[in-house]
Amino acid sequence: MPEIRNIINGCLKGSRRDQELLYRRYAPSLYAVCLQYSDNDEEARDILQEGFIKIFTNLSHFKYEGSFEGWMRRIIVNTALEKYRSRNRLYMVEDIDMIPEPFVDPDNEDYSGLDAGDLMEIIRMLPPKYRMVFNLFALEGYSHREISRMINISEGTSKSNLARARMILQRRVEAYTGIKKKVLNG
Amino acid sequence: MDETRTNIDLVFRNGLKNYEVLPPPEAWNNIRPAIRARQRPLIILRAAASAAVLLSVAFLAYRLSTRITMPEQTVISGLPEGIPPALVIAPGEVQVVAEKNVPPERQIIAEADSDVPGEMEVIPGAADDNLIIQPVETSQTASGVVFPARHGRKDFSLRELFRSDRVEIAAADAEPFYFPDASESGKKTGKWRISALVSPTYYTSFYSGNDEFVSRLMTDEQPGFSYSGGLALAYRVSKRVSVQSGLYFSSFGQELAGITSFAGFQPYDYAKGNRNFGVMTTRGMIYTNNSDVFLLDTRNENRIVTRYTKDYFDPSKANLVYVDNSLRQNFSYLELPLIIRYKLLGRALDFNLIGGLSSNILINNSVYAAIDGGRYQVGRTEGMSMLTFSSSLGMGMEYNFPGNLSLNLEPVFRYYLNPFSQTPALKVHPYSFGIFSGISYRF
Known part of the structure; x- marks a missing residue:
């Protein structure tokens, strides 16, 4: 397996082989990120394509100061954000700071039956404005202040969207778990 | 907040941490041309930069060569003290410079020497105290170079000037006043010249038709590594014109993106024929001659013609070994050129305009897939013209070393007059650009 540094150098020289190697190696994990941020598969594919074009054209800016995968992931997330902003689906939501965070009790709830595919399916069912903030x-680990700048909403809106997203997700996780248990137990 | 409880965030963060999904196959097919399109300006910039560097080097070499040709300035000595040198003869520009405050009788005055040709124009400077003489043409005579002038006293002779009691020129009488052309010294060796030249070559083509399918074929075809080289023999017809011929070998290829090849197909080949697959290209039709190869067009562009369609054979259920995701066409030609070289500038560094025609004979034609640095033979391209003609235009730079050797650098653009393919619908016209370099021997 060629070293990633060699592949990057090859890409910088315009080697089509290395470009494809890089794509084949990282496209599956980055496509999962795209799915997480998109409404449908077509949109996810568009984000992946645009993101990879940016990755290839900005590869010279990667200075090996951090994780290469992390750098690519940020590009993909930014591409998803651009797409989200361009659709202009945002609308103001009242600030709700005091909605309690939903918690899942690991003693009472068993989520081991949910695989990554189920979780992805659940997350994609969220309305875009909630999904974006939750993601x-x-x-990704951004603060509400950063999110408010990234998607042009207030910090309060970011918090309320997160709270609603968590609430919806918890219900759906519970529902999915219940359905799965029923299916498995007959 | 109860720490024993698990945040829903963690359920998703951990659950999706290493999640991977294979993207649809067409995603890469859409990314690839976009990267190519964005890289093109970079290639153009690099080409422009290379051309600029080449021209700069050529210009500097030219400047250097003119200095090397006439390096010495004639030094006039013996002037009375306090009077700086009044005559400075520089290469290509003879100047008589009268120093300020030099009385008129001390300035250069010469008599006409009617039996010697050659003229020198004397141009007064902005002020009368500056005098510049520009040679129009010089010639060597037994007595030196004579410059009839058109200023002040009509004509003058440098010989007389040299003999005047006002100035002395070292050995002016002993040696004729002559500017040797260093470049000529090497060129009088003979009329023939043999050169060995080699060049990396960039081949590409344009399509003059309007068939959408052919246009799509072209976008999937990318030029591969190409080179050309050989021996050239030139004969100097006149001082400026040479006729050149020779024998060149050139190899070029192209890559067909999205044609994936697999090995291990032989057990499933019920037809037991060799031409199981045909692939349409702008150069002609590729036919497989290896019964072990299975080809798949991953771009779904219907470039492959085969009896083993999806209805009859499912490659995913067969035990096939992936080889490569593109096919490579390779062609080799023998070239017989007839080139005219016209010398634009003749110094230590010669500049030549090069133009001519070449006949190209196809001697090798193969199609393969790359595997672990080696080649997996697939077949050959059919429908290729065995003989093609090309025109070429270029600029030759030749640096003459002392003796009979010279160094050559020749950027050459070549346009193929007839398409490589015999198929009339494929009006694809190749052209190429190469920078030939090598050495020449004159005899």
């Missing part, structure tokens, strides 16, 4: 906050 950025819970999965």
Whole structure:
């Protein structure tokens, strides 16, 4: 398996073989990110394509100062954000700071039956405005302040969207778990 | 907040951490041309930069060569003290410079020497105290170079000037006043010249028709590594014109993206024939001659013609070994050129305009897939013209070393007059650009 540094150097020289190697190696994990941020498969594919074009054209800016996969993931997430902003589906939601965070009790709930595919399916059922905030906050680790700048909403809206997203997700996780248990137990 | 409880965030964060999904196959097919299109300006910029560097080097070499040709300035000595040198003869530009405040009688005055040709134009400077003489033409005579002038006293002779009691020129009488052309010294060796030249070559083509399918074929075809080289023999017809011929070998290829090849097909080949697959290209039709190969068009562009369609054979259920995701066509030609070289500038560094025609004979034609640095033979391209003609235009630079050797650098553009394919519908016209370099021997 060629070293990633060699593949990057090859890509910088315009080697089509290395470009394809890089794509084949990282496309599956990045496509999962695209699915997480998109409404449908077609949109996910568009994000992946645009993201990879940016990755290849900006490869010279990668200075090996951090994880290459992390750098690519940020590009993909930014591409998804651009797409999201361009659709202009945002609308103001009242600030709700005090909605309690939903918690799942590991003693009472067993989520071991849910695989990554189920979780992805659940997350994609969220309305885009909730999904976007949940992804950025819970999965990417951005703060509400950063999210508010990224998708042009107030911090309060970011918090309320996150709270609603969590609530919806918890219900769906429970529902999925219940259905799965029923199916498995007959 | 109860720490024993698990945040829903963690359920998703951990659950999706290493999640991977294979993207649809067409995604890469859409990314690839976009990368190519974005890289093209970079290639153009690089080509422009290379051309600029080449021209700069050529210009510097030219400047250097003119200095090498006439390096010495004639030094006038013996002037009375306090009067700086009044005559400076520089290469290509003879100047008589009268220093300020030099009285008129001390300035250069010469008599006409009617039996010697050659003229020198004397141009007064902005002020009368500056005098510049520009040679129009010089010639060597037994007595030196004579410059009839058109200023002040009509004509003058440098010989007389040299003999005047005002200035002395070292050995002016002993040696004729002559500017040797260093470049000529090497060129009088003979009329023949043999050269060995080699060049990396960039081949591409354009399509003059409007068939959408052919246009799509072209976008999937990318030029591969190409080179050309051989021996050339030139004969100097006149001082400026040479006729050149020779024998060149050139190899070029192209890559067909999205034609994936697999090995291990032989057990499933019920037809037991060799031409199981045909692939349409702008160069002609590729036919497989290896019964072990299975080809698949992953771009779904219907470029493959086969009896083993999806209805009859499912490659995913067969035990096939992936080889490569593109096919490579390779062609080799013997070239017989007839080139005219016209010398634009003749110095230590010569500049030549090169133009002519070549006949190209196809001597090798193969199609393969790359595997672990080696080649997996697939077949050959059929419908290729065995003989093609090309025109070429270029600029030759030749640096003459002392003796009979010279170094050559020749950027050459070549356009193929007839398409490579015999199929009339494929009006694809190849052209190429190469920078030939090598050495020449004159005899």
